[in-house]
Amino acid sequence: MARNPRCSPAKFLANFPSLFRIFLLSLLCLLACPVSGHDYADALRKSILFFEGQRSGELPPDQxxxxxRDSALHDGAAAGVDLTGGYYDAGDNIKFGFPMAFTTTLLSWSIIDFGRTMGAERPNAVKAVRWATDYLLKATALPGVVFVQVGDPFSDHNCWERPEDMDTLRTVYKIDGRHPGSDVAGETAAALAAASIVFRSRDPSYSRLLLDRAVKVFEFADRHRGAYSNSIRRGVCPFYCDVNGYQDELLWGAAWLHKASRRRAYREYIIRNEVVLRAGDTINEFGWDNKHAGINVLISKEVLMGRSPDLKSFQNNADAFICSILPGISHPQVQYSPGGLIFKAGGSNMQHVTSLSFLLLAYSNYLSHANHAVPCGDISASPALLKQLAKRQVDYILGDNPMRMSYMVGYGARYPQRIHHRASSLPSVAAHPAHIGCKAGSRYFLSPNPNPNLLVGAVVGGPNSTDAFPDSRPFFQESEPTTYINAPLVGLLAYFSAHP
Known part of the structure; x- marks a missing residue:
C-alpha cells in the first residue's frame, strides 16, 4: 500500500502511554495516509457473480x-425427496446446510442494510438469496425434519472431480425430534426470516412463505434442543462440527424472527433467554458456528433507536465487541498481521475478516443514526472510525497489502491463480467433454499451472499471520474460497461503492 512519507507522527505520540500510542499510530495512518483507489462497484459485481459459480442443480438460462454445467440432479433421491439446488459451500462438492444457511442470512442482511447502494447489482444479489432459499424451503418441507446436508464428505474429499462428473456418495443427512440440531435449524430459521424481509415488497407471497417456514423451523429448533454434530457426527465432523454450541443460534433465530415479524413473543424470548443462552459469551466471534457478535449488533439497533431500552445489555456487549477489535488494544482472540489484516487462529481467516468488518460497518451506521460513539477506556470510537477500520480490511483484500495482490479472483492486476476449487481447477465440460474420474483429477490438483476456469469474485482464505500467501491448491486454508467469506463482503462493497 502506498504510504505518505510525511505520515510519521512518532514525536507527537511520544508522551502518550504505549498502548494508547499504538492505537493512535494505527488510527492516524488509517485516516491520514492515502491508499490506492479501488473500483468497489466492479468488486461488488464480481463478489455476487461468484455465487453463480457455486450453484448446484439445474442451472437457469440466465446463468x-x-x-x-448442471450437477447433482438427483440429490435427495436416496431419501425420497427433492434436494436439488443450493450451493456448494467451498471448493468441494458437498452441500453443507449450516454454512449455507449462514451465507443466506448474511447475504440477506447485506441487502437489508446496504441494498440501496447496490445499484444495478441488487437484482443479482436478490437472485443469489433466492437460489439458497428455494433450496432451504425444500430442506424444511417435511414437518419436524430438516435435511441438513447432501453428500458424504469423506467420499467427496477422497476425489478431485468436477461437480458435473460427480460419482461420489450423495448421502442425505437430516435432523428430527430424536436427532436434534438446534444450531443448524436455528440458523436456517434465521436465514428464512432474514430473506423474508428481502422479498417483502418484491414478492409478498414468497416472503410470507419464507416467514411462515422460519416460524415452524424455529419452533422445532427450540423444542428439540441439541447440537447437530452430536446427532450426525461422522457426516459433519471435522468439517462443520458445532464447536461453539447451539445456544447462540436460538437467540440469533429469535432475533431475526423478531425483526421480520415484529411479534412481541420473540422479543420476550430474547429477554427471557439472554442469560440461559449466553448472549454475552465470546463477544468478538462471528461466523457460521458462532453468532454472538452478530446477535449483539443486530439487537443493538433496536436499543440505539430508542425502542427497546430493556435490551441495553446487548448494546453493552456490542460496544465491548468494538473495543475488543480496535487496533492497538491487545486482545488474545483478535490480532492484526504486520500488514494490518484482522487475524484469528484457525483456517480460512478471510471469513473472520469479512464478517467482523461487516459488523463494524453495520454498527457504525446504527451509531450514526443515534449520534452515539463507543467508549473504550480513554478512547472514543466514533462511527467514522469504525467505517475506516472496515474499509481498511476491504482495501487489504482488494490489493493494499504487503503481497500487492488482490485476494479476489479476477479483480485487479494480480490475484490467486491456483485456488483450491475442483470446478475451477479442472477443465470445463466444454473444453473436456469426457468424464474425469475420481483419481484422474489428481494431476490437475497437483499441477503448478493456473486454474483453467476463472471463478470470478471468489475470495480465498487469505494470507497467514505474517501476510504471506502461497497461491497453491494443497494449501487449502489459504487458497480455498467459501460462500460465507463472500456473503458479508457483498454488503461492505455495496456501501463503499457509494461512499468511497
Missing part, C-alpha cells in the same frame, strides 16, 4: 458463469 452467467458459462463454464459451469
Amino acid at each position: 452467467r458463469v458459462r463454464w459451469r
Whole structure:
C-alpha cells in the first residue's frame, strides 16, 4: 500500500502511554495516509457473480458463469425427496446446510442494510438469496425434519472431480425430534426470516412463505434442543462440527424472527433467554458456528433507536465487541498481521475478516443514526472510525497489502491463480467433454499451472499471520474460497461503492 512519507507522527505520540500510542499510530495512518483507489462497484459485481459459480442443480438460462454445467440432479433421491439446488459451500462438492444457511442470512442482511447502494447489482444479489432459499424451503418441507446436508464428505474429499462428473456418495443427512440440531435449524430459521424481509415488497407471497417456514423451523429448533454434530457426527465432523454450541443460534433465530415479524413473543424470548443462552459469551466471534457478535449488533439497533431500552445489555456487549477489535488494544482472540489484516487462529481467516468488518460497518451506521460513539477506556470510537477500520480490511483484500495482490479472483492486476476449487481447477465440460474420474483429477490438483476456469469474485482464505500467501491448491486454508467469506463482503462493497 502506498504510504505518505510525511505520515510519521512518532514525536507527537511520544508522551502518550504505549498502548494508547499504538492505537493512535494505527488510527492516524488509517485516516491520514492515502491508499490506492479501488473500483468497489466492479468488486461488488464480481463478489455476487461468484455465487453463480457455486450453484448446484439445474442451472437457469440466465446463468452467467458459462463454464459451469448442471450437477447433482438427483440429490435427495436416496431419501425420497427433492434436494436439488443450493450451493456448494467451498471448493468441494458437498452441500453443507449450516454454512449455507449462514451465507443466506448474511447475504440477506447485506441487502437489508446496504441494498440501496447496490445499484444495478441488487437484482443479482436478490437472485443469489433466492437460489439458497428455494433450496432451504425444500430442506424444511417435511414437518419436524430438516435435511441438513447432501453428500458424504469423506467420499467427496477422497476425489478431485468436477461437480458435473460427480460419482461420489450423495448421502442425505437430516435432523428430527430424536436427532436434534438446534444450531443448524436455528440458523436456517434465521436465514428464512432474514430473506423474508428481502422479498417483502418484491414478492409478498414468497416472503410470507419464507416467514411462515422460519416460524415452524424455529419452533422445532427450540423444542428439540441439541447440537447437530452430536446427532450426525461422522457426516459433519471435522468439517462443520458445532464447536461453539447451539445456544447462540436460538437467540440469533429469535432475533431475526423478531425483526421480520415484529411479534412481541420473540422479543420476550430474547429477554427471557439472554442469560440461559449466553448472549454475552465470546463477544468478538462471528461466523457460521458462532453468532454472538452478530446477535449483539443486530439487537443493538433496536436499543440505539430508542425502542427497546430493556435490551441495553446487548448494546453493552456490542460496544465491548468494538473495543475488543480496535487496533492497538491487545486482545488474545483478535490480532492484526504486520500488514494490518484482522487475524484469528484457525483456517480460512478471510471469513473472520469479512464478517467482523461487516459488523463494524453495520454498527457504525446504527451509531450514526443515534449520534452515539463507543467508549473504550480513554478512547472514543466514533462511527467514522469504525467505517475506516472496515474499509481498511476491504482495501487489504482488494490489493493494499504487503503481497500487492488482490485476494479476489479476477479483480485487479494480480490475484490467486491456483485456488483450491475442483470446478475451477479442472477443465470445463466444454473444453473436456469426457468424464474425469475420481483419481484422474489428481494431476490437475497437483499441477503448478493456473486454474483453467476463472471463478470470478471468489475470495480465498487469505494470507497467514505474517501476510504471506502461497497461491497453491494443497494449501487449502489459504487458497480455498467459501460462500460465507463472500456473503458479508457483498454488503461492505455495496456501501463503499457509494461512499468511497
